[in-house]
Amino acid sequence: MLPRLRLLPAALLLAACTEPPPAGETDSDGSSAGTTTGGATEPTTGSTGEGTSMSPTTGPEEPELPGMFAPEPLVQHVNPFIGTGGAGYGVGSAFPGPQVPFGLARPGPDTTLAGGFALGFSHCAGYHYDDTEVQGFSQTRMHGTGIVDYGAVRVMPTLGMSPDKTEPGGYRVALDKATETASPGYYAVTLASGVQAELTATARVGLQRFTFPEGQDPVVILDLAHGLPDVETVSGQVEVDAEAAEIRGHHQVSGGYSSRFGGVKVYYALRASRPFAEFGSWNDGAPMAGAAAQEGEAVGAYMRFDPGEPVVIAIGLSFVDAAHAAMNLAAEAPELDFEAAWTAAEAAWEQELARVQVRGESARDFEQFYTAIYHALLMPTLASDVDGSYRGLDDAVHTSDGPYYTDFSLWDTFRTLHPLLTLLYPEYQGDMLRSLTRMAEDGGWMPRWPLGTGYTNGMDGESATVVYADSILKGFDPDEVGLASAYAAMRATAMAPVPPGSPYGGRMAVDQYIELGYVPVEAGGSSSSWTLESAYNDFALAKVAEVLGEDEDAAMFAERAGYWRNVWDPAQQFLVARSETGEFVPVDDPFTWQDFYAEGNALQYAWYAPHDLEGLADAMGGRDAALSRLQKFFEDSEQEVLDLMPQEYYWQGNEPDIHAPFVFSALDDHAGSARWSRWVLRNRYGDTPSGLPGNDDGGTMSAWLAFAAIGVFPIAGTDVYLLGSPIFSETVLHLAGGDLRIVAPVTADEAVHAAAASWQGEPLARPRLLHGDIAQGGTLRIDLGP
Template identity: 85%
Template sequence: MLPRLRLLPAAFLLAACTDPPPADATDSDSGSAGTTTGGTTAPTTGSDGSDGTSMSPTTGSEEPELPGVFAPAPLIQHVDPFIGTGGSGYGVGSSYPGPQVPFGLARPGPDTTLTGGFALAFSHCAGYHYDDTEIQGFSQVRMHGTGIVDYGNVRVMPTLGMSPDKTEVGGYRVAYDKDSEQASPGYYAVTLADGIAAELTATARVGLQRFTFPEGQDPVVILDLAHGLPDVEVVGGQVEVDAEAGEIRGHHQVSGGYSGRFGGVRVYYALRASRPFAAFGSWDDGTPVDGAAAQEGPAVGAYVRFDPGEPVVIGVGLSFVDAEHAAMNLDAEAPDLDFEAARTAAEAAWEQELARVEVRGESPRDFKLLYTAIYHALLMPTLASDVDGSYRGLDDAVHTTDRPYYTDFSLWDTFRTLHPLLTLLYPEYQADMLRSLTRMAEDGGWMPRWPLGTGYTNGMDGESATIVFADSILKGFDPDDVGLASAYAAMRKTATEPVPPGSPYGGRMAVDKYIELGYVPVEAGGSSSSWTLESAYNDFALAKLAEVLGEQADADMFAERAGSWRNVWDPEQQFLVARSETGAFVPVDDPLTWQDFYAEGNALQYAWYAPHDLDGLTEAMGGREATLARLQQFFADSEQEVISLMPQQYYWQGNEPDIHAPFMFSALGDHAGSARWSRWVLRNRYGDHPGGLPGNDDGGTMSGWLAFAAWGLFPIAGTEDYLLGSPIFSEAILHLAGGDLRIVAPVTGDDAVGGTAAASWEGEPLAQPRLKHGDIAQGGTLRIDLSP
């Protein structure tokens, strides 16, 4: 069911939002030039008041009216948080419908199961699945779009009355009315089968729940620290009830699929209610005890009874530092527990960020796809510093900073699309994220590759932070401002020597063998070929960073190592495969079957994995024509593949290593090929329904891909290059820091991507279907012409 949205007051855009305050969005008229009803666009009137012409927002010159209307404001009405909350098998999106502000720590939301409490872990990485029928609580912290279950800390649940069975797993679990479920940016609501209405909103560090109980019943709110998400172990919890202050403080430590690698992640909380406690109690491993104020252990919880009456608002301040900082965050962000004020501020924050992009189109569905994708791309990483600048570092010590500090970087995924999107459109957030990674390296001693909460997880292969830094620095970020020298020193260390035994960071796989042989040998263990390919890409990024820092010897060394991908290219098999220490290539009997020497994927999908050296890969494949023919066959086979619950065998949009492949046509000068196949992916692997993501969103990676593809402008991460495709909007205006980038495509129909494609920049035809970041950073007009 689609979210039900209320109309927003005209002044809501002026409301305070969150920390850090978003950059001022460019004021512009994002309203509709006409009206849209039932998917049919009414005739429009040009913005200059005449029929059939409009003024260009960039140049002010008159031009023929482009098809469609601008997405009408408020833009949050086009966001559907239920997209990506469903799916099955490898098509699970792992999103959730609960509220948060951009990159906020507080993510209160429903944790759901099927009837009887069954919840397959892989389908509940964010705690929720759209097909579920019961709610087992509202936890305050989670991740978005991951393929591993973690967090789920600090669960609260409204219930009617208190009994011993409600201390057990599922004891308070209840069915809910699916038709009552609503979700929009900053707001979630549902009615439970026992008649309780639950509403959720959030500030940056506070989760707010408003519970309305049926008249004449016994209102109780449970704080359960004994249970969590499926396959997540509770390590410990603490409750301290202060009835006079109307507050409960403590911590909740869980050990999930990734946090279990460093002993679990501990979240501190301070819970307050908008009405006095009529009674309270707590439990430890079972029986509830009325009036018991303190408990500590792995199976503890508390409960609060209220007198019947008006709704109860529960605010939960959160912190990684301690309970006092959680209370400080609550004092600063929701001192009066004003639910409506918090909701209005959250909606204003989202409207301001979405307004950095304006699009004109003919399909309300396309508006929904794009703005939901941007919404998803602004959910993670996670704010991890408190209102006073305190944060707990990867060394488990408390530090302070004058800038927001973030964690939960799914770097192997997000370096490809999410961080380039932030670099382009949200540079102030990206700068703080780079500073956060630098601080992580300084605090913990190593640049992480998948930090979660306060620890190293060593998730996935490669050291993708190198590409994140290179992508931003090459696109104009100040090296000193983001601490590049310090970050580079940390990244160089693990690129040139093994980490010592007992290090919390695993370092590069078999880095000594990689340096000696030019590849990671298959004898080193699983994912050896993937490690070679990622290391070559990472070395390419390090070479670029070394040049910026004036380290020419390093730049030369890493530039040479960037070609290491060639050492696993088998010219006979025509694949990037594993290689033994003797130099022999490992034969691949079936290129459609997953191999242990790839991280995730098969030989056909990994054949394209040298994004930093597509010219070299083209040469290895026999030249431009041979590569284009092979690429065309790759997608032609993909078009015929029947999607199942199993991994896809040809092009796999739901997995990262080949998601640049649709735009490789443009890298080879074939704009029409990229126009056709990027559009095919967008139309056939995405949708406006709960199963509408092609797999785990991976912290916004798949959503970032959709946004770029919808504009027809795709980044090759770690470089300055954007490759061109086929916009689905006749006009897109991206409000960049240096000026408005306007992308115009007079013909956008799906039937217009099988013919020719041409492009011009500022009125001059482009010789090749690509642009540099420096070309577009100060704004201008890109025109893409497609023909059936």
Template identity: 40%
Template sequence: MHFRITAIAIVLTLMACGSSDHKDDLDDVMNEDASPETAADIQTDSDVEVIEDSSNDDADVTPGDELDTAEPDADVDDTVQPGHDEPPLVRWVDPFIGTGGALGNVGNTLPGATAPLGLVKVSPDTRDRYGAPAFQHCAGYRYEDEYIYAFSHTHLHGTGVPDYGNIRVMPVDIMTEEMTSRFGAKSTFSHDDEVATAGYYAVTLDNPSVRVEMTATTRCAHHRYTFLGEGSTNTIILDPAATLDDGISRGGAVTIDEDKVEGWNWVHGAFSGRFDGFPLYFSMQFLQKPIASGTWLNRVLAPGSNEVSTDEHKANYGAWFEFDTSASPVVEFKVCLSTVSIEGSKGNMADEMPDWDFEGIKAQTQDAWEREMALFETVGGTAEEKINFYTAVYHTLQMPTIWNDVDGQFQGFKNTVGQADGTYYTDMSFWDTFRTQHPLLTLVWPERQRDMMRSLVWMVEMGGYVPKWPMAAGDTGSMIGQHSASVAADTWIKGVRDFDMDKLYPALRETADGPLPPGSYGGRDGIAAYLELGYVPADVRDTSVSKTVEYAFNDYCMAQLAKELGHNEDYDRYMERSGYYVNVWDSETGFFRGRNADGSWIERFEPEEFNFSGGEYTEGSAWQWLWFVPHDESGLRELFGGDAPFLERLSFFFDKFAETFNFELPGSYYFHGNEPDLHAPYLFIRAGRPDLTQKWVRHILDTNYKPTFEGLVGNDDAGTLAAWYVFSAIGLYPWPCFPGYYITTPIFDEVTVHLPGGDLKIEAQGASQGLRYIRSATFNGQALNELWIEHDKIVDGGLLVLMLDENPHTQINDGPQ
């Protein structure tokens, strides 16, 4: 490999939807062989009961709804073991997948209790003896760590930059000044006593000796702590000011009224601090009244105090609650959040957790997850493939985040409160998710995708502009391109249209057509030069090549949207601009290269060099960015000199990938741990070699996903890698801003996807026995002449039959024109 020497330090960079604020601390990597366990595998001390995982697939609730707080149906008889392909399918979900990783293969997933797309993601935050390096703790937890220092209620999923980790609680023996610091209450633990299933998390801490159990609804968490030591009293700490990494609090308050607690905190995290943060409100209630309590401010303890407030920058404040555990060792409490008000958090508790029924909430949330899993029925495949697949579905539904209260109110951009008609979402990592996750939501959960687009409209109404990477109540401005346009256009042309495009389109056009005014957000960096010269000059902006080719793709998406809306002049203009990628093509080297404003090429050029930050490429090499012209495949092949030389170089790209593959580090060639070339295996189809797509997609599925804590080759990036797996495993792959899907060989013999419009069944007999090459394909009995199928053909269901062979076939080789 021809990396710069600094490139080997992968953990110094925040890849894929991350930050330009790269870290320079390197953690010692532990190599534990412990595997995550299910509830049935755990042996606990004394009389502590660990409830077995169960779920019910018979509940009559529409998939896509928010978590229903009704009582779950009758218990399933779990003495009868289900068959390999039978429900409950949630049993295949392993939340530990992607929670660890040594170097580049840090998935940054979380093992804690969540409901589908829930605001509350209650999960442990960990560190090792040296600290908690940011890149490895973007979701708070790292499997290899030896200490848990907090259980906090909000987390991002799979990102390359840390934020949230808010409203920390932690059990301790006694309250001391040390406990007011970030790591002061840390405790060792063992994975032997750790359980994570969909909607439930449990672990036994060593100091104090306590069994911690947590479950969650959309906006609330229920904690159950069983103290196992000999002491007669124990304490729960509440730290509202907690954040991950370099985040701070800009003030807040706590008020105690016997067994009830309420308060708020202004969160100013490492990511959310880019837009000055946001307020977060909470209500907390204990089942038992504490025998004593107190507050602290700036590490000074005030026993007996019932309230504390501060408006200090970098505020340090909180409360603690002491319980008599001599008679009953169990302490239970609920925490509910709101982004609007304390009254909102109370309303969320009244709606989602009105009673004290830990087991009922746990079963209810697991039922909700089972309904999501049951949308995908699979026949065949190995146990490992089932685990990878259903965990990928689970990870796909961790973000975006439901942000509104049960009454529809939400904290919007610029400190405004809105009223949602439906569900308001935030935490949208568009640079990543436009490729796979949003297309999967559009196909399987169109009502959710519609509400996400409605949320984008509300962001425009409240803030004035279309965000680039909206998080919480603002725009982080992270990454490049204008992929809000990619997602909005792809959603619209696929027929999901019940949102106000009359308000959204003008804002998208304003961003696409020129520099935005000071104080705006979401703009295209270097757009003035791009419009003047037809490319972003390397001596004007960094990552100029990546910006140029992405803007060209964004312009194609804008063109398709304009065409659908009848804006013909816009269509012509954007279509012309969609060809600007050719302006950074160097025919002598055969790569897209950095070009100065005077037209000259950047002299230094090493196509195998992986750029972490700066340079001409965003988080990748010239080889990896060579293929990012998804909107003009024929034009790209022409640059190479035709199909044959294109196939030769694309094959070289994947052959070198296999030859140099290292699960822990990015290579110069195909890298599945980041986004720029995720679509590349599907480029073989239109070039006349669909068999090579089938070969390499299966190779990636088999080698780049593992059912272990270090099982992802990179950040899951808000479900992007997960959705790639789901699509490819069922034999389809989306092509954003083209209303259809490439077809490849699934890993299952049969897949039924229960779409809102009807069941889509995909049959590929022999797939799970190793057959991977397609020799013929039919849809609803009609022969297909290409391995491409339109969205409107499958959205209402149908039968796709793939006849497989052990030998490659190249006859079916076309795609979208």
């Protein structure tokens, strides 16, 4: 259970709602998402489609809906510890530390088992719930990734200073698990030393409040030599201004992805709430009292304080320079007021969570749902300073007229996270699109997985193409997001290899893909995945080209969108690899990972043509044959025993097949999607530290839960939402154009074997809606049955 958080200010407290809540206000910040849509050519109402076995209720009358709306404040339903544990491929890589939505500052505990042991893959965010010791509180990290990076600017409270405390073994200490608590914008724990550590954050400032035992010797260590497991320090710098109780400098770290461009440099400005009684620093040696400046690979400093009141350590952050870090600190935490920052962080989270309100009967459902929304609003990462300055992918400093973001885990997030932002948080999505456009303009190439200030070339495909198409088809103004410029960059790498020595790797074997219609297995690992991703990307580029009036390009890319068929082997009935001479590569074992797939097997990749699911069904022998195969896929998944390894059948712990439960509805079998999406939600998610099915991947799996819980699911890169089975009797989404209500009079888990739906009182011909249908609000009713 989530320990009780303190109450918000009275203005934010409301009694539990039993009637539909009023529309929440949204500020689109210039974005027109949710106001128009592209691609809608005909209404979707009509007779009940095939695959549904119920007649939907028609007319304006509604039965009394069970349950109550989740009581406010909604932050009380968020449990930041969900997904902070797990083992093997079930590690969620979430962290319990505070941040504001999409903030740069993510102060949090860096934990280990006894003796300092911490396996990298289990500590991608620096924390694991089962750990027993704390070895500092670093200011930067990512959420839910499968790669360890950041962990810059670590501070640690300790009692007294001694030479051994220049190393983690000297200051690492056990934590009292019973005292550990977290809520949106706040984290606290008491250490075995008796020090209470509390953390909160603004957008660019991490605040630590350390309360030392009475009569002890309060010291705070700044360690720039050590960080997260598998992350190395490239350089650190300290410059102490004792009169101002400040330290400035930088911490450059090299992690799993940032090592690909030489490491990411984070600048900081640290200020203490009380004067230094003594200070010192070190550089690969013993601490030297009074030494004010150091730079090197093993640098640190200490601050001693007189006994007395708690010490607040506020740390402003920037990718630009230390002066901008100080500017951010002065703008966001000028008085180092911990309580004010905490209150503001809570209020920010309450405002964002309130864009969705749900009625139900289960506190556990409320907790899982609002935690999923919370997790979906942690990444990408704000990277611009309060004056708009940011360091681009060309390593130069630029100025943005709006927030600039980085850390885009696009291979993951394009599927669910960005469609969620487009639907509910269009102002953030608009800024993120503009950020990606700037990245292409600054660095010369549209990135695949940008981290901090560099290209990482992580994962397969050029998934930004789908993100742009998805948003543009759902109403974003092309000019406001720089679509023409972004398209030019995406088109360039879709048509030719990048020059040797480029920081961006481009598409894999793109010249052969164009010539042969697929990426041959001889080109290297993940060849089949690259073909499938490239075809999906080309589908998206065709949509973007059409919007821009590039008709010839649109036709060319639409044809290439069908290249997935070139790796469909009718004999094996799988999407496989293919040689340069045209032979299909045999799949010796469809249950194990093959070198030509990215993080998956043949069974899971069999469904990977999300943009052409009806065409895929035809390749499988038709709709009925495809549905039968899909049904068996999930029935086998239901019998699979979970262990520490990737699942052999349906695997919610990774991306390639997470759309599969909704393929039923794509083929007009609403009941199939209702049943199996509910099964995934109930059996692959939970309310414990192991409550995520695997890495949350920057919020991707949490966004999946959010969509599944309300009974609609996006097909990324289109304006289509497929229907499932809501777990709430009523959901109210406060969209930019009006309130969307999703009503489900029956939501019991056993009542998911029959399904039908109506929109605005009229039966739906197919279990789907278009964005243009819902953008201005309305009522979707889903009737479920046993």
